[in-house]
Amino acid sequence: MTGRRRRNRLKLGGTCNKGKEKVKEDQSHTVSSNNAQVNQKNEEVAEGPHMNIGSYPQYFGCENSDSHYGFDYGSDSDFSYDDFTDPFRYDEGGNYRGDYSHRAEFSPYPFLCYHDEEEDEEEGKDDDYTFMVAIPQKDEDEQVERPMNVGVMSDLPLDVVYDILSRLPIKTLARCRSVCKDMCRITHIRRFIKMHHNRAIQGDIPPSLLLHARYCFDELRSDVYLLQHDTCDDTLDGRAVVSHPLFSPPKNEFEVVGSCNGLLCLSEPLYYGPRFVCNPITGEYIWLPKPDKRTNFDIVSGFGYDEVANEYKVVRMLFHSIDIGLGNGSPSFKLEGEVYSLSLGKWRDIGDVPYPLRGKASPAFVNGALHWMTESYDFLNVTDLIVSFDLGREEFRVVPPPPGFVPGRQSHRLNLGVLGGRLCLFEYSIIGHLEIWIMKKYGVKESWTKEYVVWQKSSGRDSGHFTPLRLMENGELLLLCNSECLVLYDPVMKIFRDIWIRGLPPCFEAITHAGSLFPLRNAVGLAKRDRFNFSFGEWCPVLFPIPAHKTMMYGDKQPSEHGSNPDVEDEEDFQIFQTPEMWDRFQREEGTSNANEIIEDFGALLNLFGKGMNTYGRESRGSSCFFELRLISTLEDRGIQQLGPTVGGKDIILSLTSLSIILI
Amino acid sequence: MSSTKIFLKSSDDKTFEIDETAARASETLKNIIDGGCLDGVIPLPNVSSNILPKVIEYCKKHGGDNGSSKKIANGGVDKDKEILPDYDEEEDKREKVRVDELKKWEEEYMDFDQQVLYDLMLAANYLHIKGLLDLTVEKAASMIRGRTPDQIRENFNINSDFTPEEEEEMILIEDEWDDEWAFD
Incomplete structure (x- = not known):
């Protein structure tokens, strides 16, 4: 040398x-x-x-x-x-x-x-x-940690100060950065970010909502807004404000695939193929490599985290042919699956998917597995099935449906979701009510219980399509109504309460998101050559940029x-x-x-x-x-x-x- | 109830008495007891005599059961508990009553001014009383949650050390960030 x-x-x-x-x-x-x-x-x-x-x-x-x-x-x-x-x-x-x-x-x-x-x-x-x-x-x-000059908190040990701040929702944390330089500095300390991240993903901090607005304001663009109730108690009422500047990626249109542990996966809007993973709070994002294969069908996708391997994975499944086969024998389809591991940095084939999965993005990531609805065909009988894809084992399984649950395909519409960390089945009936089944113990058929029935009529609306978003701490259900407003439903009193939120976009989808400063680069892994297939960049973050250059002198x-x-x-x-x-x-x-x-x-x-x-x-x-x-x-x-x-x-x-x- | 008494000496040389079971709520004291260093008085040079009774009060309530304080810290919901189909509802109700009672007690217990809060935090940190630390830290966090930077500064007596230019820029950013915060 x-x-x-x-x-x-x-x-x-x-x-x-x-x-x-x-x-x-x-x-x-x-x-x-x-x-x-x-x-x-x-x-x-x-x-x-x-x-x-x-x-x-x-x-x-x-x-x-x-x-x-x-x-x-x-x-x-x-x-x-x-x-x-x-x-x-x-x-x-x-x-x-x-x-x-x-x-x-x-x-x-x-x-x-x-x-x-x-x-x-x-x-x-x-x-x-x-x-x-x-x-x-x-x-x-x-290197960075030293006694903080944070007013009366200065005397407290750093661990205690971190503990206090790590309990704050992301929006408050962002504001703390403009309190004083040392407070700002804390939000850059890795140990603190880790503490906060852990709290956020464990649900100790109530998750915020990301509102994804499309095609509004006569413009073909998608925006993501952060909605965080900011009060001490867990109510959204009257206090929530949609934060103004949005996370605006270079590509104007996108769909949301899923949010997991503070990261968000987005897809392109045409065939819904996953294209980015980002942390909307910091604005960091990566592009996923473009698929080689093409398809004329909607791409089935999902985003989740494999806890065992500490890996974030994007799943993409492409239909090559669909023939539901009604009337002339058995149905046939060809659905090819691929997994993109963020740490590996490339798409990997997982072979043919044994079920014709329905829907675009997986609506439920629970217990380390993504879930989709699908149908199974038995001659002319069609039964709905819940299929899971375990991200660790990378295998498909059928999740047992609620006991005695044989939904007729004609009268019901089913969807999946997550409430309180549990897998839920939403059953929309034609007579206008929504039944919510919750699987209290994952994988146990008997633990399915019909927990809530939401009557559309009692909402005072002529028509209402409710998408359950979150279970609030006081037991109320937060629902997205007709993609245009948020309502709280009290399951005990069976009443609806509108939440008035300023600056709400006219038409939006919503997704819960554990806001965290988690650096995307930590999720993106090893020094594989293929990782250079994508690029890092930063979008305008949901929250205002961390004015670190001022404080990190x-x-x-x-x-x-x-x-x-x-x-x-x-x-x-x-x-x-x-x-x-x-x-x-x-x-x-x-x-x-x-x-x-x-x-x-x-x-x-x-x-x-x-x-x-x-x-x-x-x-x-x-x-x-x-x-x-x-x-x-x-x-x-x-x-x-x-x-x-x-x-x-x-x-x-x-x-x-x-x-x-x-x-x- | 009669158990060994332990004497604690505060920083200003006042001695307080506490049951051994109660003292075991504190990891530090527990180690001292288990280490067999119980001859006489345990000096606590970091805890003053106005705070120590408060700490002892907490220990008395929580002595011996670290489980329940954990439950409180989780907002009364034990997330680890798996809900099985044959779930005992009676047990659940009793548990709920107990948790509610504790919550009420903690509410009353936590009714003090800020300086006490910090001293208590320091004491809890020093004595390793996890439940008390959680409680106090949560209270401090609730004093920040949802506040504007100005309010936070006021609450914690923090002087902004940003230059006027920087501050102006920040205000601009914040304005851009979310229009107006004055909402209520």
Whole structure:
């Protein structure tokens, strides 16, 4: 390594060229491989002290000893490392701190350098790399957390402050960010986000509603609104306001496939093929690769979470032929299923689906399985069936219907849903009432009970189609009526109560959503090549952007305990380039070549990730991503002796603006 | 009821008496008791004499049954309980009455001003009384829920450290975000 020059050019826009050395990417980031890397690292320490090794081998993991982290920077740069401490496993004295494997759940995917091997065969050619940055698994507890200046709460231990704030619904949390800088800072701390996320998905925080409005205001576009009752008690009455700016993806029209654990899956509106997964709160999204196959039928889809494997999965099923076969023998159909695992990053065939599933998106994700209604044909008798698709096992099953329940197809319309975390069957009768069956114990036929009967007449409406949305804490049912308003139904008194909500779109669908700041990148997984098939970006989030760039200045530096660098600069060298314009100005002032020198050095990027990406940029509100460049002083603020190439005595820190919102 | 008495000394050198069963509601005290360090008085340098009786009151109510405090913390609904077809309704009713009673008691118990709340939170955190911590934290959270930033600042005596420009920008953002919050 030593003495080898490796120059990596960094380009704005997400590609970089590399030199002649072949750069490999690591695809395994298991704890064991981390250990191996630590060991490997230590061995090499013995060989030669002048090596360019980052503090976080697991971020830049590469098992190839030739190139540790997928890239390397020129050792002719005037810096060296004398510290090889892995802050995850070793404390500041270099002592092993024990197994930190639990941190792996944050999916600390490294800086990845994607390299097309075909191109590599052409020697001398400047190979393009697409690279992707993931959140470095910085020990954020040490790095960011410090006593907060939050008024009377300042004396409380941090855990207690987090506990308090993690009980807040997402909308209140978003407002807390403008209370003071420290409060804002908390909403960026990964441990806090995790706490809040866990509460949100466990239902400790009442879920909000996402309203999906289509074709309104004479415009062909879809919008998502967040509706969160904001009061202490769990009532929507009078207080709920539809938040104004919406989550507006670049593609104007979409349908909702499903919401799961704070993430939302959207489909294109023509055949309903799933196309995006996003966190509407932060505005992060990814595109799913386009299907190769085409179909002229509606695509059956679903989105859910496999708890065992900690994976989010999108399911898509394409009909190739449908012949219901009425009158001439057995029906036939061909329905091919595919699963997209977010961590794997590609569509995978799951073979033919044994049931002709009805409907587009799965209306119920319960117990780790997606559910659809379907029919089974027995000669001329048609029976409705509930079919589940277990996301972990990836197999279809029939869920037993309520006992004695043989709905005639002509007189009833059935749908599925979830109320209070349980699978529900909604039975709409022609005489205008809605019966709600709840399966109290999943998979047990006997546990089906007819819990509610909602009479349309008592609503005072001539016609009403009610879609149950949520079971409120006081036992009332929240219903969507005719896609135009929300009503509460009191099952005891059997009365309806209209909820007056300001700014409600004229026609909308609604879906419950556990609002969370959960970074989508944590769900998107391993360093598979295929993951580059989709791109990250940010849409306008439902909530206003986190004004982190204001608050994450991160001024409280602590002197490094690992010795100091001779080129220590003062804090006044701290500079942020928030926009490309600022960068341009910097280029003009510093001279283009000098500036390029800085930005071209790929090692600078390494340095950034070594620092735990403590930079937060303003979200770019667009798909184009530009680099945010920061010059910060070489004074290591958190005791990490990881000094990058020094240019004019300054360390360079680069970060991808588009990533900024979730980098903790 | 007669069990070993334990003496706790507050930060200002006042001694309070508590039953051992009640004291076991606190993880910290439980460890001390189980560790056999019971000779004499347990000093609690982080808890003052105005808060300690309050803590002891809670412990007395909850001594020995951590289960019910958990139930309260979950809003009276035990989510872990699986509802089986042969579910005992009588048992359910009794449980409900008990939970309601506890809730009422907690409502009265939690009637105090903010400073007590923080001290109680600190004490609960220090003594590891999960139920009490949950209760107090929930109360603090309810003081934030649904409030505007200004109200939160007022409630918690927080000074905004944003510059006027930043604040202005934030107000703009918030205006854009949801028209007007003045709703009621």
